Amino acid sequence: MMGEFNSTDFLKTVSSAPGVYRMYDENQTVIYVGKAKDLKKRLSSYFRKNIPNVKTQVLVGHIKHIDVTVTHSETDALILENDYIKQYMPKYNVLLRDDKSYPYILLSQHKHPRLAYHRGVKREKGRYFGPYPNGGAVRESLHLMQTLFPIRQCDDLYYKSRSRPCLQYQIGRCSAPCVDKISESDYQEQVTLASLFLKGKDKQVMSALVDKMNLAAANLEYEMAARLRDQITALRKVTEQQEVSTASGDMDVIGAHYASGVACFHLLFIRDGKIFGSRSYYPSVPAKTDLTEVLHGFILQFYLNTDSQRSVPRDIILNSDFKEATLFEQAIQTALDKKVSIKTNVRGERARFLKLAHTNAMHAVNTRLSHKNTIEQRFALLEAVLENTQPIQRMECFDISHTMGESTVASCVVFNREGPLKADYRRYNITDITPGDDYAAMKQAISRRFDKIKPSGKVPTILFIDGGIGQLRIAQQVVDEKCTHLQNPPMLIGVAKGEGRKPGLETLIYGTTETTFNLAHDSGALHLIQHIRDESHRFAITGHRNKRQKTRNTSTLESIAGVGPKRRKMLLQYLGGLQGVKGASVLELAKVPGISTDMAQLIHDSLKE
Numbered sequence: 001m002m003g004e005f006n007s008t009d010f011l012k013t014v015s016s017a018p019g020v021y022r023m024y025d026e027n028q029t030v031i032y033v034g035k036a037k038d039l040k041k042r043l044s045s046y047f048r049k050n051i052p053n054v055k056t057q058v059l060v061g062h063i064k065h066i067d068v069t070v071t072h073s074e075t076d077a078l079i080l081e082n083d084y085i086k087q088y089m090p091k092y093n094v095l096l097r098d099d100k101s102y103p104y105i106l107l108s109q110h111k112h113p114r115l116a117y118h119r120g121v122k123r124e125k126g127r128y129f130g131p132y133p134n135g136g137a138v139r140e141s142l143h144l145m146q147t148l149f150p151i152r153q154c155d156d157l158y159y160k161s162r163s164r165p166c167l168q169y170q171i172g173r174c175s176a177p178c179v180d181k182i183s184e185s186d187y188q189e190q191v192t193l194a195s196l197f198l199k200g201k202d203k204q205v206m207s208a209l210v211d212k213m214n215l216a217a218a219n220l221e222y223e224m225a226a227r228l229r230d231q232i233t234a235l236r237k238v239t240e241q242q243e244v245s246t247a248s249g250d251m252d253v254i255g256a257h258y259a260s261g262v263a264c265f266h267l268l269f270i271r272d273g274k275i276f277g278s279r280s281y282y283p284s285v286p287a288k289t290d291l292t293e294v295l296h297g298f299i300l301q302f303y304l305n306t307d308s309q310r311s312v313p314r315d316i317i318l319n320s321d322f323k324e325a326t327l328f329e330q331a332i333q334t335a336l337d338k339k340v341s342i343k344t345n346v347r348g349e350r351a352r353f354l355k356l357a358h359t360n361a362m363h364a365v366n367t368r369l370s371h372k373n374t375i376e377q378r379f380a381l382l383e384a385v386l387e388n389t390q391p392i393q394r395m396e397c398f399d400i401s402h403t404m405g406e407s408t409v410a411s412c413v414v415f416n417r418e419g420p421l422k423a424d425y426r427r428y429n430i431t432d433i434t435p436g437d438d439y440a441a442m443k444q445a446i447s448r449r450f451d452k453i454k455p456s457g458k459v460p461t462i463l464f465i466d467g468g469i470g471q472l473r474i475a476q477q478v479v480d481e482k483c484t485h486l487q488n489p490p491m492l493i494g495v496a497k498g499e500g501r502k503p504g505l506e507t508l509i510y511g512t513t514e515t516t517f518n519l520a521h522d523s524g525a526l527h528l529i530q531h532i533r534d535e536s537h538r539f540a541i542t543g544h545r546n547k548r549q550k551t552r553n554t555s556t557l558e559s560i561a562g563v564g565p566k567r568r569k570m571l572l573q574y575l576g577g578l579q580g581v582k583g584a585s586v587l588e589l590a591k592v593p594g595i596s597t598d599m600a601q602l603i604h605d606s607l608k609e
Contacts, residue, residue, distance in 0.1 A: 005063050007047040016040045018074045020081050022088070024065040030088035032059055035077040039068055055288035059092050078331040082304040085297075094263075094297025095284040102131030103138045105145075105198060111184075112177035113191050114152045114159070115145055129198040131311055133269055133277035141198075148231065149194040150175035151187075160573050200272035206232065250313035253350070255357025256298075256320050257365045258291050264368070265298050266361040268353055271313070278357075280364050295320055299328055299342075304335055316342045317350055319358045375419045378528035385525045390461060390488060393417065397464035397495075397532045398445055398475070401540035405435025407548040410445035411540035414460075415532050424458065427543040442471045446478040455486055463490040466533050469509060476511040495533050503530060557581065560606045562599060570594050571603075582607050 019039045023032040036042030043066070051057050071077040085093050106118040108126040117138050122128055132138045142153060152159060152174050154166070159178050168174035175182040175190065196205050213228035253268040263285050269276040283298055299322070303312060312332065322328075325342040332340050346354060379392055395415045402408040408430040414421040428448055433440040442465070453459065463479070465472045472494035483489040491511070498505025504521030508529070519526035556578070557568045574592045575581045581589075581603070589600035 005065065010066060011040065011044055011047070014040045014043055014068060015070055017070045018072075018077045019068055019070040020077050020084060021069075022067045022084060023059070023063050023090075023092075024067070025062045026064045028065070030084075030090050031062055032090050032092040033081055033084040033088060035074070035081040037074045037077075039070070043068075053288065053290070055092070055286055058288075074327060075330045075334055078300065078327060079304060079335050082300050085301060086305070092286050094286070094289060094294050096281060096298055096301040097284065102133075103135050104128040104130035104132065105138055105141060107191065107195060107198070110156070112152060112159070112187055114154065114156075115142060115194065116153060116155075117142060127195065133267070133279040137277045145194060145197075146173040148197065149190050150182075151190055151194055152177060157569065157572065161577050163576060200274060206236070249315065250311075251315035251317055251350075252313050253317045253353045253357045254319065255354065255359070255361040256291075256295060256318065257358065257361035258285075258294050259365050260369055261285060261287060262365050262368050262372070263294050263298075264361045264364040265302075266357045266364060268357050269313075270353070271311075278360070280360070282364075282368070291320065292323070295322060296324060303328070303332055303340075312336055312338045312340060314340060316340055317346055317354055318342065318344045319354050320344065372418055375415075375528070376417055378524040379417050381523065382525040382528055385519065385523075386462075386491070388461075388491070392461045394421075394458065394460045395462045395464065395532055396449075396460040396490075397466060397536040398442065398449075399466040399533075399536040399540040400430075400438050400441045400445070400471075401537070401544035402430075402436065402441075403544070403548060405437075407544055407551055408433070408435070408441050409540055409544040409547055410441055411536050411543060412445070412449060413532060413536045413539050415528075415535075420535060425539060427539070429547065438467065439470055439474050442467070443474045443478060446475045447482070450479060450482040453482065453486070459483075459486055459488065460490045461488075463492050463511075464529065464532060464536075465492060465494045465511075466536055467494060468496045469494065469514065472509055472511055472514075479511075493529075495529060506530070506533075556607065557603075560603055563603065567594055567599075 016038050018035075018037050020033065020035045021039060021043060022030050023034075025031050034042070046056065046060050046063075051060065069080065071080060085095070089095060103117060103119045104122075106116045106124060106126050106128055108114045108116065108124060113126065117135070118124070118128065119135070130138070132141070145151065146153065146168075150173060152168075154168075154174075162176075162178040165176040165179055165181060166174070169176040169181065175187060177184075177187050193205050193208060196208075209228055209232050213225050213232065216222075216225040216228060250272065251270050253270065255266045255268075257264055263283055265281045265283070266278065267281070268278050281298070281302070283294065283301075285294055295318075299316075303316075321344055322342060325344070329340055329342055332338055383392055393416060397413050397415075399411050400408065401411070410428040410430055412426040412428070414424040426449070428445045430441045430444055433444065463475070465475045472492060476492050479489060479492060493511060494509035496507040496509060498507060504526070505518075506526070506529070507516050507518060509516050519529075557563050557571065563571075570592050571581050571589075572578065575584050575588070584604075586597070586600045586604045589595055589603055590597045592600075595603070
């Protein structure tokens with residue numbers, strides 16, 4: 001335990017230079033990071049006698065230590081503030097949890113280039129188009145590209161092992177360069193047109209196709225002209241459907257709305273005069289935080305996060321006044337070497353875009369608040385039904401999923417008073433049990449959940465078991481054994497399916513007394529139980545299917561000692577896939593580069609066995 005923080009002595013040592021400060025609690029955990037143009041003046045404001053802001057009052061009550069880092073300028077302080085927030089994730093800062101890298105479309109650098117979805121580090125050679133706001137936008141674009149330009153989208157291993165055209169060629173979505181159904185010059189021409197289309201140069205693509213169609217018609221190549229006509233028609237339909245802005249250049253239009261502790265930033269990404277996509281962001285906002293700080297935290301972490309590989313546009317349009325606009329422009333230019341302009345007063349089409357973004361942000365916040373209120377009401381109803389003196393702060397639900405005993409997975413989903421707490425969801429791969437033994441699977445999952453649990457740990461108020469009396473008894477035995485040291489062990493309730501597995505007919509069972517009870521089908525408390533039960537089932541079956549698919553996709557070659565990724569690749573390429581490898585003789589296997597006669601014999605014998 002640390003002593004009380006002496007603010008008077010501390011402030012005597014603080015410089016008036018610009019810099020960043022980190023506030024620590026009694027556990028030496030960073031709870032807040034801030035920057036200041038004048039550190040002494042800014043830090044002194046925290047320790048005045050009358051602090052109007054409730055959040056600041058709470059924060060100051062937890063301060064046990066403050067570290068100060070002096071910088072050369074306020075711009076440097078802003079950049080360092082972002083680095084510290086990303087490093088420490090302080091609970092009293094506005095936090096934007098946007099760690100995912102952004103997706104791109106990759107046009108690879110091969111003899112026959114392919115179009116592919118890409119996320120993460122750009123390791124493969126080729127041209128990258130994007131970033132797109134989300135994975136769905138990339139997949140939609142790739143699907144669109146297949147209908148416009150017959151370029152392959154298959155992976156290289158599949159492409160190299162083809163001996164005849166695949167289904168994509170049959171339905172007109174690939175020109176089958178793998179089996180020479182198209183000349184190299186014609187394929188490269190389609191690649192060039194696709195590249196121009198992805199860059200937004202629709203008119204140039206259309207003009208090139210029209211010229212080629214006229215030339216084909218003049219040369220009496222009517223089949224070629226007809227194919228080009230169909231391609232032009234498809235392209236024209238697509239370009240007519242796309243929303244096009246008359247405003248040139250790139251810009252992000254940000255609609256911000258903040259109410260009752262919920263903030264939403266809805267962004268319209270406009271690139272080359274087109275709406276490239278949209279996305280909503282919901283930063284984690286500490287209680288009693290004002291809009292100015294919320295806006296500061298979002299802009300800081302969104303545009304100075306270099307890890308996300310996000311493209312920064314020339315203009316950033318906001319619907320809220322932002323006093324630090326000039327400072328942020330300087331910081332972005334210093335950190336990213338990108339000149340930007342942050343604007344709040346716009347007219348014409350930009351104003352219409354801004355109104356659209358703000359409307360979406362307001363709708364998102366209202367929807368979230370309505371959901372939170374509904375969840376809170378259902379928690380209150382469940383407390384009344386259970387007559388539990390202890391408020392329900394955390395609920396967990398376990399479910400088991402398998403297919404005839406194969407790839408058994410247990411799920412644990414968590415709800416708090418705001419709804420699903422997805423960061424705390426867990427899956428357990430069940431091993432060393434008799435296939436199909438749900439009781440053993442439940443015992444293993446519950447044992448692993450409560451093994452070595454501490455009184456200060458995350459203990460659920462209620463633990464739901466998706467199953468009947470047998471699974472509930474097993475779970476209750478484990479909890480009784482492992483939770484004896486807890487002051488408030490979880491209450492167990494089994495959720496048994498009703499007649500015909502119809503929702504609303506569930507039977508609920510207390511774990512300690514094994515007495516049963518039912519709730520009305522329109523009860524809010526039952527709807528909450530159904531919600532967490534259905535979520536646990538969804539989470540379990542998703543994990544099970546992924547595990548099962550991974551197991552079934554595992555090549556039998558992987559189980560052979562000495563056959564690593566490179567040898568597997570060579571075998572599959574030279575022999576046309578796994579079936580070709582299985583049907584090959586020892587002599588044929590030995591002809592594959594990197595495969596000796598002894599290795600060929602081992603592979604042959606292993607596959608026959």
